[in-house]
Amino acid sequence: MALDVQDFEFIRNFLLKRSAIVLDDEKRYLVETRLQPLAQSEGLANVRELVTKMQKTPVNGLHQKVVEAMTTHETTFFRDINPFNALRKSVLPELITARSSTQSLRIWCMACSTGQEPFSVAMLIREYFPQLQNWKISILATDLSMQVLKRAREGVFSQHEMNRGLPSTLMLKYFQRNGMNWQVNEDIRRMIVFQQLNLIEPWPLMPLSDVVFLRNVLIYFDVTTKKSILANVRRIMRPDGTLFLGGSENALAVDDSFKRLEIEQSSVYRLR
Amino acid sequence: MQILIVDDSTAMRKILRRIVETLGFKVVEAGHGIEAMQQLGSFPTTEVALVDWNMPEMNGLDFVKAVRANPLYEQTKLVMVTSETDPTKMARAMMAGADEFLMKPFTAEMLLDKLHLIGLTMPRVC
């Protein structure tokens, strides 16, 4: 049964209010595809019945499941490679000098999905910066979805996921094969704390971050929400901290309190 | 830019050729390691070779060793593209001098990722 206009509008408005995700008219098919399996798993015949149930019950687990089903989770190891080259060749070496007295670094991967980004950061640090072995390295990885966070904490990946973007030397060094899947070694998993966070809700108090990854997330939000998120990022970043966005994203179009630099063919943002 | 595809399966060579030709590579093929060495001899400035493991005459591992033993080809990157998915085999290939390892089955994006990892600047982005 095809999704009708009213049901699509309901879902569209719900997602906008709950998670600030903007869906244009072309996404009607996507909503149908993503929510039909959820409806079935809830014992409902179709998305119409799912919408009816959502309308009749107060906001609860079902509503959260709808948000999670509609959130895109695609990610890969060392996605787009250039930001990681920038991190390795420039950002981290500068930070190591700047933090030599405190010997601590804090990195935040926002919208981490199934964890490939924070695991990439952790492996990069372990592989290329042995001098940081005794430093306090905190990698925080957050996402809206409890489901993907559960997967991320386990650090288990399919062969398909392993084949995307992961250098083979790192695969051999930091993963164990287990049947069909591969698991990140425990010492790497221990470097990361995974927590749930909805970027559009108030952020908890936390220490300032030296590096923030907010890649390929802002594109889903309207301008007002983008501004609000970037304002929060400004608040939690160290004055000399670095922000990485997705390759096609541009903070300056939304918030001119950042300045943009080009490092290793990657745009990075610093506070003015 | 020149690429050498080494696989005993004509079908697999065709699949790989389709992907890399859209990236602007000029393709040369070989059905096993000995033929591949001959092709390298004809095209010594080959930038990268995509190499299967299990082949008649000379397998992929031996081909990698032979290439790395010859300083004439030290600029040629070697990417194993193989159904061997065992970490021990993978380690053996990397120790022998392979630059990257791509497990079959693969998508065009996966191959592209590997080519980026070995530092290739593609003439044309698909």
Add this chain to the structure above:
Amino acid sequence: MQIDEQMLQQITVDICQTMLGLELTPITPDVEAARQLVASVEIRGVRDTIVEVLANEHLMTSIAEVMFSSERGSLSENEIRDAFGEIANMIGGNVKGVAGEEAQLSLPLVAAVEDWQNRFPHGCLRTSFDCCGSTLMIVLREAVQQVSSANQTAAAQIQGDRLFECSMGFSPGTHSPVQ
């Protein structure tokens, strides 16, 4: 690690979907009387396992045409067999990887079998799919070498989907030397 039917299904589905964009639907095998092509590879390790891929000529031609990206009816028999062999190579390689043992993979062998369902060893691990309207069957069987008749009759039956010991019942053909 023991391979079970679910793993074998996932390996096959991943290969067909990723490399060929083909959707497979698991089915209960419906034995066809039609002539089948069978592509096989041998995994030689602690135990020797034969991985067989069976399909009728129509299906195998369709799969080959996808791999070669060629027009209907334009491929030679050699090209069709080559493509079929590569499917077996990929399935065999991934089965070997999951098993986790040190083992060698043979080059693929492709043959036609007339009465394959009768020559088919009973109780071996197998899984079947509907693919483009025909049946694609994958079989894992252990190659039993120099086994005494007592051991042959006492073949262990393991519950569920696990790998069974069984005798060779396949058409003649030797696999190429392992690499």
